[in-house]
Amino acid sequence: xxxxxxxxxxxxxxxxxxxxxxxxxxxxxxxxxxxxxxxxxxxxxxxxxxxxxxxxxxxxxxxxxxxxxxxxxxxxxxxxxxxxxxxxxxxxxxxxxxxxxxxxxxxxxxxxxxxxxxxxxxxxxxxxxxxxxxxxxxxxxxxxxxxxxxxxxxxxxxxxxxxxxxxxxxxxxxxxxxxxxxxxxxxxxxxxxxxxxxxxxxxxxxxxxxxxxxxxxxxxxxxxxxxxxxxxxxxxxxxxxxxxxxxxxxxxxxxxxxxxxxxxxxxxxxxxxxxxxxxxxxxxxxxxxxxxxxxxxxxxxxxxxxxxxxxxxxxxxxxxxxxxxxxxxxxxxxxxxxxxxxxxxxxxxxxxxxxxxxxxxxxxxxxxxxxxxxxxxxxxxxxxxxxxxxx
Amino acid sequence: xxxxxxxxxxxxxxxxxxxxxxxxxxxxxxxxxxxxxxxxxxxxxxxxxxxxxxxxxxxxxxxxxxxxxxxxxxxxxxxxxxxxxxxxxxxxxxxxxxxxxxxxxxxxxxxxxxxxxxxxxxxxxxxxxxxxxxxxxxxxxxxxxxxxxxxxxxxxxxxxxxxxxxxxxxxxxxxxxxxxxxxxxxxxxxxxxxxxxxxxxxxxxxxxxxxxxxxxxxxxxxxxxxxxxxxxxxxxxxxxxxxxxxxxxxxxxxxxxxxxxxxxxxxxxxxxxxxxxxxxxxxxxxxxxxxxxxxxxxxxxxxxxxxxxxxxxxxxxxxxxxxxxxxxxxxxxxxxxxxxxxxxxxxxxxxxxxxxxxxxxxxxxxxxxxxxxxxxxxxxxxxxxxxxxxxxxxxxxxxxxxxxxxxxxxxxxxxxxxxxxxxxxxxxxx
Numbered sequence: 001x002x003x004x005x006x007x008x009x010x011x012x013x014x015x016x017x018x019x020x021x022x023x024x025x026x027x028x029x030x031x032x033x034x035x036x037x038x039x040x041x042x043x044x045x046x047x048x049x050x051x052x053x054x055x056x057x058x059x060x061x062x063x064x065x066x067x068x069x070x071x072x073x074x075x076x077x078x079x080x081x082x083x084x085x086x087x088x089x090x091x092x093x094x095x096x097x098x099x100x101x102x103x104x105x106x107x108x109x110x111x112x113x114x115x116x117x118x119x120x121x122x123x124x125x126x127x128x129x130x131x132x133x134x135x136x137x138x139x140x141x142x143x144x145x146x147x148x149x150x151x152x153x154x155x156x157x158x159x160x161x162x163x164x165x166x167x168x169x170x171x172x173x174x175x176x177x178x179x180x181x182x183x184x185x186x187x188x189x190x191x192x193x194x195x196x197x198x199x200x201x202x203x204x205x206x207x208x209x210x211x212x213x214x215x216x217x218x219x220x221x222x223x224x225x226x227x228x229x230x231x232x233x234x235x236x237x238x239x240x241x242x243x244x245x246x247x248x249x250x251x252x253x254x255x256x257x258x259x260x261x262x263x264x265x266x267x268x269x270x271x272x273x274x275x276x277x278x279x280x281x282x283x284x285x286x287x288x289x290x291x292x293x294x295x296x297x298x299x300x301x302x303x304x305x306x307x308x309x310x311x312x313x314x315x316x317x318x319x320x321x322x323x324x325x326x327x328x329x330x331x332x333x334x335x336x337x338x339x340x341x342x343x344x345x346x347x348x349x350x351x352x353x354x355x356x357x358x359x360x361x362x363x364x365x366x367x368x369x370x371x372x373x374x375x376x377x378x379x380x381x382x383x384x385x386x387x388x389x390x391x
Numbered sequence: 392x393x394x395x396x397x398x399x400x401x402x403x404x405x406x407x408x409x410x411x412x413x414x415x416x417x418x419x420x421x422x423x424x425x426x427x428x429x430x431x432x433x434x435x436x437x438x439x440x441x442x443x444x445x446x447x448x449x450x451x452x453x454x455x456x457x458x459x460x461x462x463x464x465x466x467x468x469x470x471x472x473x474x475x476x477x478x479x480x481x482x483x484x485x486x487x488x489x490x491x492x493x494x495x496x497x498x499x500x501x502x503x504x505x506x507x508x509x510x511x512x513x514x515x516x517x518x519x520x521x522x523x524x525x526x527x528x529x530x531x532x533x534x535x536x537x538x539x540x541x542x543x544x545x546x547x548x549x550x551x552x553x554x555x556x557x558x559x560x561x562x563x564x565x566x567x568x569x570x571x572x573x574x575x576x577x578x579x580x581x582x583x584x585x586x587x588x589x590x591x592x593x594x595x596x597x598x599x600x601x602x603x604x605x606x607x608x609x610x611x612x613x614x615x616x617x618x619x620x621x622x623x624x625x626x627x628x629x630x631x632x633x634x635x636x637x638x639x640x641x642x643x644x645x646x647x648x649x650x651x652x653x654x655x656x657x658x659x660x661x662x663x664x665x666x667x668x669x670x671x672x673x674x675x676x677x678x679x680x681x682x683x684x685x686x687x688x689x690x691x692x693x694x695x696x697x698x699x700x701x702x703x704x705x706x707x708x709x710x711x712x713x714x715x716x717x718x719x720x721x722x723x724x725x726x727x728x729x730x731x732x733x734x735x736x737x738x739x740x741x742x743x744x745x746x747x748x749x750x751x752x753x754x755x756x757x758x759x760x761x762x763x764x765x766x767x768x769x770x771x772x773x774x775x776x777x778x779x780x781x782x783x784x785x786x787x788x789x790x791x792x793x794x795x796x797x798x799x800x801x802x803x804x805x806x807x808x809x810x811x812x813x814x815x816x817x818x819x820x821x
Contacts, residue, residue: 004398008467038771081771086729090722091519091765098515099440115645116724124515137571137645179633181642181726210630211728 028334030066032322033078033096035107035117040084044237044264045109045132048312051304053077053106055296056319066323069331078102082113089113093120093128101336102126104322104343109311111135111181118145125337127344129321131314134182139366144344146366148318148357149283149310150391152182155259156189158281158372158389160197163230163257166387170198173205173228175219175243177235180211186234186259204228220247234259241271248274255279263310268381278377283310283357285375285385293356307382310357317355324350358388404808405473408487409480411502413473417465418509425464425513433460440514444766484807496801504657511653518653520765522721525660526714527757531741532667532750533710538739539747539795540671541703542683544614547605547621548711548738550628551598553730555712556719557632559594560644563587563720570646572639580648587650591659591716598712599705601628606701625735632727643726651720659717663710668750668799670706679703680748740778744785746792755794 034053038046057077065072078100080092089108096102097120104127108114114133121128122142130138131148134155139145163169172194176187191203205226207219223231224247233243233256240262247256258280268275286297286307296316300308325347326332332339351361360368371390378384405413421429425438433456439446442465443457473480487495511517530548537545565573567583578586601624609620633641670676681689682696690696719725737760745756760778767774785793 004394008462011462039775081768085733086724086726087523087718087722091516091523092768094519095440095445095516095768099437099445101437112643112726112728115643116722119645119723135642137642140571179630179641179728181640184641 028073028332030068030073030075030326030332031078031096031100031102032075032319033080033093033100033102033105033107035080035082035089035092035096035105035113037084037109037113038079038081040082042084042110042236044266045311046081046084048309049107049109049131049315050079051300052308052312052315053079053319055299055303056316056323060323066326068327068329071332073332082108082117084110084113086113086116089117090120093117094124097121097124097126103326103336103339104128106131106315106318106322109133109315111138114138114147118142121145125344126340127322127325127347129318129347131318132311135185136367142366143348144340146321146347146362146368148314148321148360148368149260150370150372151367152185153189154391155281155372156186157193158374159232159257159259160190160193162279162281162374162387162389163232163255164197167230167255169229171202171204171226171228171230173207173223173226173231174203175205175207175209175216175223175231175233175235177211177213177239178208182261183234183236184208187232190232190234214242216243216246217250220250220252223247224250224252229254231256232258234261236261237264237267237270240267241275244271244274244278260310263375263383265306265309268377268383272381275377276379276381279386280375280377281372281389282375282383283373284313285373285383287378287382287384289356289385292354296356313357317353317357317360320355321347321350321353324353402470402474404481405477406480406484406808407499407805408484408502409473409477410469411499411506412476412480413469413471415502415506415509416472417468418506420468421464422509422513429463430460435460438513440516441520441762441766445769448767448769481807484805488806492802495805499805500661504654507657508653519721520761522651522653522656523718524758524761525656526717526721527741527761528660528754529663529710529714529717530738531745531753531757532663533707533714534738534742535747535750535753536667536671536703536707536710538742539749539753540676540679540683541700541707543700543704544618545605545621545704545707546618546735546739547602547624547628547708549730549732549734550621550625551602551708551711552715552718552734553628553632553725553727554598554601555591555594555715556725556730557594557638557644557715558597558712559590559716560647560719560725561638562590562593563648563650564644564646566590568646568648572637572644583648584650587655587720591713594716595709595712598715599709602705602708603701606704610697610700610704625730625732629727629731639726641727643724645724647720647723649720649723651717656717656721659713663713664750664754664799667706667710671750672798675699675702740782743792744782746789746795746797748791749795749797751797751799752792752794756792759793 034049036046036049060066060075066075078096080096082089082092096105105121106129108117108130109132111133114130115135115137118128118138122144125144127144129146129148133147134149134152136151139147174187174191176183178184191206195202205223205228207222209216209219240258244256256278260282262280263282284293289297297308325343328346329342348362353360358370360370362368369391371388373385374387375383376386430438435456439457439460442461446453447457511521534548537543564570566578567576567580569575605621605624609617638644678694678699681694682699686696741756741760744760746752763778767777
């Protein structure tokens with residue numbers, strides 16, 4: 001008995017003494033949470049988010065911390081994996097808010113996680129910016145939740161207008177994933193606007209498939225036979241190459257257009273020459289970028305060896321928005337609840353913020369008003385700027 | 392070895408009540424001094440949320456501090472208080488032994504909940520983890536009825552969960568909440584929490600009825616056929632919901648009211664464990680086991696095999712529906728892709744990890760997979776290597792899971808242990 005007691009006492013005291021942080025006072029550190037899908041269905045999106053955030057932190061560290069008012073504060077990133085699952089995103093947000101005391105959260109990127117996670121952020125009165133989520137529910141009736149990108153209705157309109165104005169086409173085909181929220185929403189908007197412009201039967205083929213399908217030949221055969229002048233397919237980088245290649249094999253010669261979900265560098269890597277010359281709407285164009293955008297792309301490419309996609313760029317902008325909001329508050333009180341509300345108010349006030357994905361101003365709902373970019377995949381497989389379309 | 396034996400002997404006469412008193416002491420210490428004193432002097436930024444695992448993995452420099460915290464806050468108070476209060480606890484436990492068993496269990500459960508509530512009250516992250524773990528326990532116990540006691544391999548549990556989640560969500564959203572899909576509520580919002588159990592029951596019943604769709608065509612066959620039919624059922628439910636735009640389709644459904652606080656979920660979980668325990672230890676449960684072991688023989692023993700199987704299947708599905716309803720109200724958002732093959736893998740992992748044919752095993756499986764999943768969170772990708780590896784090792788060394796074919800014996804668990812000498816006599820007798 002005595003031995004056991006002695007042993008525990010020795011263990012405890014040694015643990016306390018050797019703990020390097022023992023008896024050190026707590027400091028006020030500005031913590032920014034990153035809620036990213038590092039594992040799961042879309043790990044590339046998570047990786048881009050993480051890397052963009054790390055570049056941002058590098059800048060802050062080089063400047064010796066974040067200057068708020070007259071004081072420099074140390075900044076720390078809390079990067080959490082949401083496994084591309086809704087409940088995990090909720091857990092990650094709850095953990096970052098209640099345990100890590102983050103001042104603001106960036107992410108989750110996909111709407112499936114951003115909608116429930118936004119509920120958590122709003123409940124605990126913590127600013128959350130989802131850079132990439134396009135579901136209106138993410139920010140709806142949630143004063144503390146913002147987003148960094150335009151919404152689906154705007155994007156569908158941009159594409160319908162662009163195709164009409166650029167090529168003068170009047171009939172179009174749509175191929176989309178019925179089981180996934182984003183493509184379906186965008187396909188519906190596109191159909192609505194196209195039919196408004198060109199009459200009720202101008203969408204000659206409206207075909208769908210289900211997530212994880214890899215053979216689209218039956219749908220594509222119908223589309224080829226329908227005689228549509230253009231194919232619109234708002235799919236992700238893992239499906240676009242398959243769709244494009246199979247369409248070409250079936251004799252499709254007209255243009256194929258897509259949406260910002262094409263923006264990953266993987267699209268061209270997997271698709272190769274088949275995708276050259278196609279158009280999609282996006283948040284920014286990497287090739288031929290100028291100014292701050294180019295600096296960001298060059299730095300990112302140097303550090304991680306590939307050209308950043310729109311997720312990285314939007315995350316970068318979201319972080320800078322948060323940074324500016326924190327600086328605009330003028331003072332960090334150290335009482336986290338109060339500071340969070342101050343950051344939220346400052347963020348809602350920001351006007352004409354010039355980010356690398358364009359100028360933005362938030363609406364009442366926390367959605368930005370910003371321009372869309374039409375990207376053309378050029379002959380080298382790079383995403384070149386083609387046109388900018390503003391609301 | 393000698394030390395461990397001594398240690399074991401030292402604490403062998405502490406009853407469950409004694410351990411509970413010890414844990415209460417630890418939790419009270421954490422509640423009052425955890426943040427301001429103990430974690431402050433150890434240089435921890437906050438109270439370590441999951442026994443310090445998160446902070447240890449993220450920042451190895453913190454390992455000594457976190458370990459010291461665990462020892463000071465949990466280990467020493469628990470052992471000390473349990474040891475000191477041993478006689479008192481045994482006296483109390485002796486008194487409780489004279490009460491009816493149900494009452495005694497209830498008192499213990501209330502005591503346990505009080506501890507859990509204090510522990511979780513420190514941080515909302517803990518509350519969320521406990522909520523989701525309790526829901527996992529319901530799921531695992533219910534799937535154990537089918538995959539364990541009934542011996543079938545059913546893959547439709549996520550489908551049942553989806554049925555329960557959607558049905559109960561629709562009921563609460565239509566009746567009590569002003570939301571985007573269904574508009575103004577039909578009943579006043581204030582009575583919502585009181586009628587919430589009925590919404591959950593509605594979800595459970597919907598799942599049970601849905602399970603008939605699998606049971607009727609597939610119970611003429613056994614084994615692989617059921618697995619395939621039930622898997623198909625799961626995909627049918629998922630696709631159906633995806634294409635039903637009236638309930639949100641693939642975009643999902645949100646805006647649930649907060650009707651599922653911790654005590655409600657705890658009560659439902661305990662109810663589930665109690666009911667399932669009684670179900671599987673009843674004559675019906677024994678009949679179910681005989682059907683699993685030899686269908687023809689049990690038919691010869693006048694057991695209605697078909698009825699037995701269908702009833703057990705519906706019973707399992709019912710609790711999956713309840714779990715789905717609670718899950719929807721905890722997250723306040725559901726979409727069909729939540730109830731897909733990933734969820735199935737998670738549920739099956741919990742059941743087979745914990746142990747077939749055992750409620751204790753199911754609880755152990757659900758708690759360990761959930762807590763491991765959270766505790767290893769900072770490892771990101773490596774988490775998905777470590778957890779499957781542990782599963783593989785469990786399957787190699789204990790093919791039926793950690794604790795299989797074991798039932799809860801509440802009487803033995805709760806009894807006083809001051810009859811120390813008698814215990815030794817027992818051992819000698821063996």
